[in-house]
Amino acid sequence: xxxxxxxxxxAGLAAIGCGLASIGVGNVFAKFLEGxxxxxxxxxxxxxxxxxxxxxxxxxxxxxxxxxALLIFQ
Amino acid sequence: MAAEPAKVDPMHQFxxxxxxxxxxxxxxxYNIAFTNSALWMAISALVLWVFMLGGMRRQxxxxxxxxxxxxxxxxxxxxxxxxxxxxxRKYVPxxxxxxxxxxxxxxxxxxxxxxxxxxxxxFTSHFTVxxxxxxxxxxxxxxxxxxxxxxxxxxxxxxxxxxxxMAPIIAPIELISFMVRPFSLGLRLFVAMMAGHVLxxxxxxxxxxxxxxxxxxxxxxxxxxxxxxxGICALEILVAxxxxxxxxxxTSLYINDAENxx
Numbered sequence: 001x002x003x004x005x006x007x008x009x010x011a012g013l014a015a016i017g018c019g020l021a022s023i024g025v026g027n028v029f030a031k032f033l034e035g036x037x038x039x040x041x042x043x044x045x046x047x048x049x050x051x052x053x054x055x056x057x058x059x060x061x062x063x064x065x066x067x068x069a070l071l072i073f074q
Numbered sequence: 075m076a077a078e079p080a081k082v083d084p085m086h087q088f089x090x091x092x093x094x095x096x097x098x099x100x101x102x103x104y105n106i107a108f109t110n111s112a113l114w115m116a117i118s119a120l121v122l123w124v125f126m127l128g129g130m131r132r133q134x135x136x137x138x139x140x141x142x143x144x145x146x147x148x149x150x151x152x153x154x155x156x157x158x159x160x161x162x163r164k165y166v167p168x169x170x171x172x173x174x175x176x177x178x179x180x181x182x183x184x185x186x187x188x189x190x191x192x193x194x195x196x197f198t199s200h201f202t203v204x205x206x207x208x209x210x211x212x213x214x215x216x217x218x219x220x221x222x223x224x225x226x227x228x229x230x231x232x233x234x235x236x237x238x239x240m241a242p243i244i245a246p247i248e249l250i251s252f253m254v255r256p257f258s259l260g261l262r263l264f265v266a267m268m269a270g271h272v273l274x275x276x277x278x279x280x281x282x283x284x285x286x287x288x289x290x291x292x293x294x295x296x297x298x299x300x301x302x303x304x305g306i307c308a309l310e311i312l313v314a315x316x317x318x319x320x321x322x323x324x325t326s327l328y329i330n331d332a333e334n335x336x
Contacts, residue, residue, distance in 0.1 A: 048156060048323060055320045059258055062265040 021061020084275035173322035180314030208260035219332035
């Protein structure tokens with residue numbers, strides 16, 4: 001296989017990471033909502049933690065984008 | 075010869091170019107041209123300044139504008155009080171500046187000014203800019219940590235209650251997770267903004283190419299792409315807010331580590 005083709009294939013495969021991160025981000029908000037509906041009184045105080053979890057899950061997906069960008073543009 | 079199909083280069087929007095013939099300005103051997111990036115930084119600082127000036131009239135019964143500014147300051151103050159505690163009050167100016175600057179930059183970059191020929195430039199989509207902001211936050215964490223706790227600050231790398239035989243494993247992991255913070259902080263903002271703008275550009279190229287390819291393509295590709303673009307624009311506004319919030323939130327968490335250890 002030509003190196004150029006392999007690079008582009010790798011970049012495409014990196015997009016799988018974005019999909020997996022979407023599962024993670026969905027999980028974060030789903031679990032938060034689940035807990036928040038059971039105990040609405042405690043929900044507002046936990047919003048900071050919600051976004052920490054969101055930031056962690058999202059960063060790993062964004063890294064997939066970085067990998068793809070590196071493969072294409074380097 | 076058939077006309078070349080018009081190509082939209084999704085990366086072109088991130089080109090930095092010198093403005094006002096300043097391409098050759100130099101200072102000590104370095105080029106200090108006034109670029110479009112610098113221009114939009116100045117614009118967002120100016121807009122932020124006007125926004126704050128309008129809201130700082132200190133009326134007893136606040137008007138709408140003052141209410142808007144006060145809700146932002148109150149929001150940051152609450153965030154620091156919740157995450158850092160009483161020691162967090164002195165960081166309100168820094169976190170507030172950071173949050174508002176990033177928020178205004180993200181929002182200004184999304185303005186559809188291209189319609190009137192002005193091309194808004196999102197400088198937060200460049201790692202140099204977000205990296206400097208992240209290093210600034212990281213430097214504050216280091217300075218505060220070492221000034222308050224001295225060498226005791228290194229106990230950050232060994233959480234309380236770690237069994238002694240786990241220490242050789244835990245300490246390097248904690249060290250790496252600490253050192254990687256500025257990168258993750260800058261990378262998150264930069265990639266989120268850049269990915270969103272590339273996505274919008276790619277969708278717009280679908281609309282243009284679809285429209286050029288014929289009426290059928292225009293209806294079945296162009297119109298759905300345009301509808302998706304409107305939706306993605308709304309998502310981008312959300313992302314602009316969330317990324318500014320996450321940057322400020324994580325900075326305040328790191329400051330909490332420096333202030334109170336853990």
